[in-house]
Amino acid sequence: MVTLIEKAKSFLECGRLSPAAVQSLGDEANIEELMLGLFPLACSFAAPVLSGFSVGAIAQGESGALYFGGNYEFSGSALTQTIHAEQAAVVNAEAHREQGIVRLAVSSPPCGCCRQFLYELATASKLKIILPQGPYQDLEEALPGAFGPGDLGVQAGLLASEPHDLKKSQCVAGPGVEEAVASACRSYAPYTSVFGGAAVVTRDGNVFSSPYLENAAYNPSVSPMQGALIIARLNGYSDTEIESAVVAQIPSAKVDHFAAARLITRREGTGLPIEEVMLEYS
Structure with a gap:
């Protein structure tokens, strides 16, 4: 049965x-x-x-x-x-x-x-x-x-916010770049407006991405890299099967998604290769 x-x-x-x-x-x-x-x-x-x-x-x-x-x-x-x-x-x-x-x-x-x-x-x-x-x-x-x-003073909530019209501010291409940018366009960041997204690329070439999700209390916010790693795991991939990553964000001194990604992907003193992509409004 x-x-x-x-x-x-x-x-x-x-x-x-x-x-x-x-x-x-x-x-x-x-x-x-x-x-x-x-x-x-x-x-x-x-x-x-x-x-x-x-x-x-x-x-x-x-x-x-x-x-x-x-x-x-x-x-x-x-x-x-x-x-x-x-x-x-x-x-x-x-x-x-x-x-x-x-x-x-x-x-x-x-x-x-x-x-x-x-x-x-x-x-x-x-x-x-x-x-x-x-x-x-x-x-x-x-x-x-x-x-x-x-x-x-925020009216829209998580999962119901409007998308953002963002694009790359420099000419960069490669696995995960477009997915990271697309995720940044979906990010929910009503408190800092530091929109960002991340993508991870597995050794067999699959790409998984996620946007930045903020919270009014700040601490429970989910960084782009955290989200991308979650999506990879839900698709059956462990951290050791990830070969590289891409993080995209709007320039800001308020929040640094690049630094957060480097911190979370450290592996016994060596970091995952991360492509950093700056964004601007279209």
């Missing part, structure tokens, strides 16, 4: 289950039970190289699709570089151009940092948190007295 996890794996593409795949696994009335049952698959995307503690998260988009994520730790770097499973699931949703998250199931209760990160979503007011031990609760109940985009 085929198990739920085996069946889900047969439908899984880039860490995502399409709305049609979700329907084939269970009906909408049982979506929360389905998400709970998929935790082992979500945890398989974790890379807890420091703690050894795997966490899995599954986000349901407004489209009905499910997006997986796991916690991602980096050896040889600061603990603050760690990406939590909830963040990874949202980064995954953004990579598939999802416009909002309505449910998020997580194998362990979200920490304060993750609750703050999720509050940045445009759909935060209707986001439901699902836990294996229950009870389920709305995000706003889980984060009383919340501080978010509205407190800083």
Whole structure:
């Protein structure tokens, strides 16, 4: 007999289950039970190289699709570089151009940092948190007295912002360059306007990219390189299978995406080759 996890794996593409795949696994009335049952698959995307503690998260988009994520730790770097499973699931949703998250199931209760990160979503007011031990609760109940985009005068939220019209300010080409620039055009940076994106290139020539995602509390923000590494892992690639990277950003003294990328990709004293691309408005 085929198990739920085996069946889900047969439908899984880039860490995502399409709305049609979700329907084939269970009906909408049982979506929360389905998400709970998929935790082992979500945890398989974790890379807890420091703690050894795997966490899995599954986000349901407004489209009905499910997006997986796991916690991602980096050896040889600061603990603050760690990406939590909830963040990874949202980064995954953004990579598939999802416009909002309505449910998020997580194998362990979200920490304060993750609750703050999720509050940045445009759909935060209707986001439901699902836990294996229950009870389920709305995000706003889980984060009383919340501080978010509205407190800083930002109307658009994460996953619902308008794209930016950016281009390269110098003539540069190569694997990952166009993908990094395209990601920068999708970046969410309402607090600094330092739009940026990153792409990683694997040894077999695949390219995975992600934009910069800011947060009103700053610390839970996800750098372009963090996001690109998450997307690579969701596609089955480890850090050691990445050959080079590209980071693109608007010139600014406020935030340096290039420096952040170099810090997170250090490997036993040697860094991943990173192409730095400056951007300008079209």
